[in-house]
Amino acid sequence: MSYITLPERSSVSSSTRKLFAGMPPTVFLAFLIIVIVALWAIVPSLFTSHSPVTAVPLDRFESPSAAHWFGTDYLGRDEFTRVVYGTRSSVLNAFVAVGIGLAVGGALGLIAGFFGGLTDSVIGRGVDTMLAIPAFLLAVTIVVALGFHTVNAAIATGITSIAIFARIMRAETLRVRQSVFVESSYLQGGSRLFVLFRHVLPNAYRSVLALSVLQLGYAIIVIAALAFLGYGSPPPAADWGLLISDGQDYQFAPWLVYCPAAVVVITVLSINRISRWLRNTN
Amino acid sequence: MSSIAVLNNEPAPAPTARGGRAKAWPYLAYALRRLVQAVVVIVLAYIITFLVLSVVGANPIASQLGNPQAGLSPSSVHKLESYYGVNKPAIDQLWLGLSRFFRGQLGISLEYHLPVAHLIETALPYTLKLAGMALLISLLFAAGIAYGSQRFPIKAVRGVLRSIPSLFLSVPNFVVGLILIQIFSFRLHAFDVLNPNNLVATICAAVALAIPICAPLCEVLIANLDNETAQEYVLVARSRGLSERKIFFRHLVRPSSLPAVTMAALIIGELMGGALIIEEVFGRTGVGTVMYQAVSSGDTPVLQAVVALAAAVFVLVNLIADLVAPLLDPRVELIGPRSAGGLVRGLGRGFQAGNRLGTRPHR
């Protein structure tokens, strides 16, 4: 009887090392940016000594310089400081939104896909309806009902993304449910619930996770849009969307629009880059 | 010959007189089913909007009418109150609103005392113009980028084209709008922000609206072209001596066009959502601005009507796409109620998986 030998496989840690070694430079840059943004959200005071709220009337509308990287706004406040302090609200709330979509949408999709039949039809109708209402309009409606606050904007964004998560999770669940190894598990004495949580879910969640990363970027944009329209927290809050909105009235001070906008774009771009890279390496 | 496949089939299915196109009777049954589903979804959308606005938002009509600052005379208040039945239970108000909605009566604005339908009607043409232009622009962009990503001679440029959709998805539409205003209005003076119906202004607005919308369309087209290029039949066609251009147009475009049609229907929803913010940025008249005003003044009936109407438009457009699909791709199976909404797996037209991507062979 001959044993079949296989080459030695490297341990887990060295395979993650290989992952980072093969990373393209743009992805590395993207990670760096995300880390910086995360730090802005967590410890904003580390990055700037100015105040985001105190008006300094003498310094109004100064263009970007060494002293004020992003210039100053209509109240003389350092724009860079405002952007940094606004990060917490803009970004952390995006996590809330994605969390809601992932948890509720994922659960709905899993149940609908696994149990099928009437459950699937009923959940399906509900989700179809949420998809029919244009996402942004639905978000606005929900914020109107809940009140103008960035957290509510996040909740609204999360609710509008439930449908997308449900759809992807359902598709993946269906795909896995029809797999041969699932049927094989039944033949080995597995019960339905066991199969659901031990076979279907571990195989189905990967795409959904990839979607979550993408949705994070999207949520940042939607929350910024809602804040731009004035539906987020009122001044002196420093949500990125609100900052851009404040800046649009002053033609002669374009940095008030460009700088916060650039931060939004670069952050979301980095998130998308990382998401694409994850998709490619998997 | 897998263990799972139950219906193995060597003998071919019965031949059809018309060689594979949608057969008459099953198609009619399918169309009818889809129509019924469409109506159900519109009703549900109205109900959900009502629940959010009037139930979660704690009966705003009543509070709005009761607000002395609204500047309404007592008789107007009384008339509006009885019109909306504010003292009746929620379910009666819902039924009132729903039945009126289907009859075309969209309520009366609390702000302007005019029928909401009138408000929307006057604003609609502007929004249609904007949305139409945006749709055209995004289709052109997407088609151009997708074609270039496959056929442009320089490899580096092809790579750049491929990463454009990701870039478009990272830029908020209002930011694009503001930048375009900065450049074309403030710098180049091509239009004046106070006169938003100028052609250049409209084009700028349409481009701003189009950019985040053409991205998913583009990605789907590229993914499908990539997928189809790898398909065996493209190889076989090449082995028969067809030129690359012929291969692209005859053998790649048709199978790829189905998901794109599906996506275009989906995009209508994004267009309507984006119109709100773009019209505000450019100061244009339109349904978006109507809604914006309604939010500022708490004019709930207008909100209700606009949102429900938007949902109805979305459903109808998707219904048309669903009815067209079997004609474009003979593989599409006209499955019954369970594939509700005829909706596509993974492409976001809806929840339940149909076979619209045609990836499951008929055998």
Add this chain to the structure above:
Amino acid sequence: MATQHELTPADPSENSAAAGGRPSTLLSVNGLSVAYGDQQVVDDVSFSLGRSESLALIGESGSGKTTIARTVLRLLPNSAKILGGTVTFNGRDVTNVSDREFRPLRGTQLGFVPQDPGNALNPVRSIRVQAHETAALLKLKDKAAEKQRIFETFEQVGLPDPERVYRSYPHELSGGMLQRVLIGLAVLPRPPLIVADEPTSGLDVTIQKVVLDLLSELKASLGISLLFITHDLAIAAERADTLVVLKDGVVQEHGTSASVFAAPKSDYTRELQADVPAINPDRYRAARSVRAAAAGEQPTKQIELRSVSKTFHTRDRVITAVDDLSLSVQRGKTHALVGESGSGKTTAVRLLLGLEQLDAGEIVVATETVSGHSRSQWRSARRHLQLVYQNPFTSLDPTWKLERIVREPLDRYNVGDKSERHQRVVEALHNVGLPDSLLCRRPTNLSGGQRQRVAIARALVMHPDVLVLDEPTSALDVTVQAAIMDLLVRLQDELGLTYLFVSHDLSLVRQIADTVTVLQDGRVVEAGSVEQIFASPEDPYTQALLKAIPAVPRLGEDRRVLDHAAV
């Protein structure tokens, strides 16, 4: 008429003139080396093909045979690079010519018959459109003339209703018909060389024979040269004049069919000969005689199906999958269930395992009537009845570690305690020839053969009495298949297992089975012992199945070629 044609339908005398004066080499490949990225897949391969000759490139997966074919046709993907060597067609070096210069050769000089007919035609365009694309190469007068040629070709390839096929879409035709259409389209412009890439894998055996006969006949009547790509040594030996055996991109053997068979020069070829079931029917003769002797005293029925029927009702059709099927399997023996697609063999197996409910009849497993069982009763019955699936790439959960996979039945049925279960898992793995070091791996890195061993280990860990094997080796290479069959035969001997072996491959059945049931369209066509069925089949369908086994020289027990005659 077309200017590109050199061949008119040949007369027989021209073919035999190949040995005479006329320049006869049509295709010549010299020292060809090809790589994908930095991995070399073809290494210094040379062969040549004359007019009206056929040559078969034989190899398992990874042998480079498909790459060579694609190189000849210039259909390589962008990631492939030709490192060296030349391809000469009709006296002209075509290795590095531009695509523009090569394209006129396509279709008119070089034809291609692909492997998977289901994917070889554009699914959203009718056959008519695609046939005219090919016919346009002939530069005929008009569409009507093209249509006539197309119909002539369709008849020549034996399509019964050319008009109907002409109007159909690809998904409306069966695999065999599609392949015939593809052959017809390849032959239509009368190219002197046709490259056929595994033209019959995935088709039923009787259809395979039809397609291969068709190719041979076209070769004879039209004088077309054939370059065959195949993994099946038996088919190659039967149909080709010259054989080239490849392994890992290197030529192992090159010569006429007869000489390669009578005296193979390389070990690999010898191994292949021993592994191909059609060539080596007596591989397990010893084991079979042991089984025959053992059961002589008291045959007990382990499995019995009595008049089982099952009908499926889908939205537009009613399909009778199994109709009045009866069979019985004796304890400790191997019973083969044979049939092509649509025969009902898969349904029968699923009924036996309780994955479907039957409409009529009874199923008895070791004196226990299982057909009416409830879910929990089935669960209990399955301790003794396990299944090995056909596709090892989908039957194992890719996110689970091997240890957990093999242990799953023990966990679900709560057998013993933790250490006992681990013991049994290790034992099962050793039994199938896999080392302990694999326990913490996931299936993704294993080969097909290794995965199938894991699946077998999992099936055996509960010590069942009966193992149902649903085409367990059809997704595997020939040498791997032989290794797995060796394993299965050994395990049966050691553990006294009863096998129900489902297959479409009669030559494999001849090797390992004691008794056979032949199914067609859900009905039993013939049943009996293997000797009886193979020596004197009564039913015409069985006879057709047997005729489909390639007629090749067979090996005797001493592994030397027995005879040069056919079956």
